Amino acid sequence: MTLLAVERIKLFSTRSPYWCTALALVLGVGLTAIIAGTTEKGQMSIGLTQFGSSQLALAVVLVMSALAVTTEYRFNTIRATFLAVPSRTSALVAKTVVVAFIAAALGEIIAFGSWGLAKVMSPTSDLAINTGAEWRHVAGVGLLYGIGAVLAIAVGILVRQTAGAVAILLVWTMLLEGLIGIIPKVGIKIQAWLPFQNANHFLALGGGNTAEQPGAGIDFKLSQWGSLAYFAGIAVALLVVALVVAKRRDA
Amino acid sequence: MIQAVRLRKHYGRTKAVDDLSFIVKPGRVTGFLGPNGAGKSTTMRMILGLDTPTGGDVTIDGKHYTELKQPLRKVGALLDAKWVHPNRSARSHLKWMAVSNKIPVSRVDEVLEIVGLSEVAHKRAGGFSLGMAQRLGIAGALLGDPEVLLFDEPVNGLDPEGILWIRQFMHRLADEGRTVFVSSHLLSEMAQTAQDLIVIGKGQLIAQTTTEQFISDATQDHVRVRSPHAGKLREILAASATVTEDAVDGALVVHGIPAPQIGEIAAENQIVLHELSPQRGSLEEAFMQLTKESVEYHAH
Numbered sequence A: 001m002t003l004l005a006v007e008r009i010k011l012f013s014t015r016s017p018y019w020c021t022a023l024a025l026v027l028g029v030g031l032t033a034i035i036a037g038t039t040e041k042g043q044m045s046i047g048l049t050q051f052g053s054s055q056l057a058l059a060v061v062l063v064m065s066a067l068a069v070t071t072e073y074r075f076n077t078i079r080a081t082f083l084a085v086p087s088r089t090s091a092l093v094a095k096t097v098v099v100a101f102i103a104a105a106l107g108e109i110i111a112f113g114s115w116g117l118a119k120v121m122s123p124t125s126d127l128a129i130n131t132g133a134e135w136r137h138v139a140g141v142g143l144l145y146g147i148g149a150v151l152a153i154a155v156g157i158l159v160r161q162t163a164g165a166v167a168i169l170l171v172w173t174m175l176l177e178g179l180i181g182i183i184p185k186v187g188i189k190i191q192a193w194l195p196f197q198n199a200n201h202f203l204a205l206g207g208g209n210t211a212e213q214p215g216a217g218i219d220f221k222l223s224q225w226g227s228l229a230y231f232a233g234i235a236v237a238l239l240v241v242a243l244v245v246a247k248r249r250d251a
Numbered sequence B: 001m002i003q004a005v006r007l008r009k010h011y012g013r014t015k016a017v018d019d020l021s022f023i024v025k026p027g028r029v030t031g032f033l034g035p036n037g038a039g040k041s042t043t044m045r046m047i048l049g050l051d052t053p054t055g056g057d058v059t060i061d062g063k064h065y066t067e068l069k070q071p072l073r074k075v076g077a078l079l080d081a082k083w084v085h086p087n088r089s090a091r092s093h094l095k096w097m098a099v100s101n102k103i104p105v106s107r108v109d110e111v112l113e114i115v116g117l118s119e120v121a122h123k124r125a126g127g128f129s130l131g132m133a134q135r136l137g138i139a140g141a142l143l144g145d146p147e148v149l150l151f152d153e154p155v156n157g158l159d160p161e162g163i164l165w166i167r168q169f170m171h172r173l174a175d176e177g178r179t180v181f182v183s184s185h186l187l188s189e190m191a192q193t194a195q196d197l198i199v200i201g202k203g204q205l206i207a208q209t210t211t212e213q214f215i216s217d218a219t220q221d222h223v224r225v226r227s228p229h230a231g232k233l234r235e236i237l238a239a240s241a242t243v244t245e246d247a248v249d250g251a252l253v254v255h256g257i258p259a260p261q262i263g264e265i266a267a268e269n270q271i272v273l274h275e276l277s278p279q280r281g282s283l284e285e286a287f288m289q290l291t292k293e294s295v296e297y298h299a300h
């Protein structure tokens, strides 16, 4: 508990988490506003409300999470941290927990904020959340952010510098996983086992309009919750590797 | 007490610290002296568990730093004043440190008062001058009221006023019975601050002694000798003294035999002398000489 308090104080006594939070909100909810504003009257759907949260704002949250560790390396406060808390694993796990929790909460705010805004802007559309799939599609965004944060922190610990970590995360999520689908035949088979594709699969609504959704056309071998567990497993495995490396190397 | 036993740290082919053993006693200011690149910072990082030694061991009262439960209550360290997030206020910086070691947050205001930063407690640390940053670093070191304090080159880049403040401060800490271990590459600075000295060059121990003893040894009289038969004279003198060469004019520098005796030895061996002049070395010169010898010793 002490270490969680420490990481909370550290995080909220600098400006970048506030900026990233604001940016994620503006981008996530803003994109929904644009979509709601340009969709024909009564045609807005739950799937359309979460484009901003599950794609655009997610990238900002990944960057925010990576920054939480890379700035510590950049300003050498990581050394001050390890002096105060010589158990590096405990210190870094505490940071991961705090950041993941904040990311998850932010995910819920953006997801339901986007949904609420769409409801206000397009009152005649059917945006009621009735089915389990619909709940998962909206409320699941928080889980996605939380797990994404763990993965981003692991990358941050391994790479140690902001530019490198941000580049890896953005290329990975926004380019690489999508581009692999271009490879004939095997591409979509590989995609079925890529972490962010599985994250998208978890959110997928199913039913009639799947073609519009990210991850469409991939033959996933896991159930939707299985995909989430797989995504979480990869994030945790990467974190474990990062913790072992951080413990071994000179601070 | 800090004890290093055969401590080694290699970075690739660089032997930053090489078979270094020393003891830092409680209740005194111990200077850690050596030219730039001698391995002082590396040693301090190993004492504090930041870098893992390649070999050997270093402990604080018999324990590794990483085994300490609330290390800030036992050991306070200022390795680099810049290890602060520039957008974080001085107070927030100290607050997270205090919370991490279950130190009452009221102590934060106390140490800010001690180092004279109360006025700027809520200002962002990135806007601090070097002197202020150094004070913030010292406040951090004092936070847990530790018995052992480590400072790495604390006066580097400070103005004379700041240097004086830090020097007096360290004396106060030692007078309170604490162990103070402070590094510097300037002997003149250490001469005014430290009671004991651990001197290193190229990662190896050169001397561990009291400052007084070290200075009297280091500034020992020596004799400059020039002769057309310098080689022969050197051979003869080297049997009973330390003979080096002046890097500028090639004159022999003889430690350990007074000038009249050197004259007599020369006469006995029919060696012509062009100069025979007793010298008293300056502190820095002697220190340079000493650490240079350790470099030369390595080259062979």
Ligand SMILES: Nc1ncnc2c1ncn2[C@@H]1O[C@H](COP(=O)(O)OP(=O)(O)O)[C@@H](O)[C@H]1O
Residues within 6 Å of the ligand: B011, B014, B015, B016, B034, B035, B036, B037, B038, B039, B040, B041, B042, B043
């Ligand atoms: N992280 C590192 N990687 C590689 N070489 C290093 C590292 N840290 C120090 N060194 C080298 O080790 C030697 C000792 O450095 P240092 O401990 O900083 O000396 P000092 O503090 O006495 O000036 C130097 O040659 C330095 O270049």
Ligand SMILES: [Mg+2]
Residues within 6 Å of the ligand: B037, B040, B041, B042, B152, B153
């Ligand atoms: Mg140094």
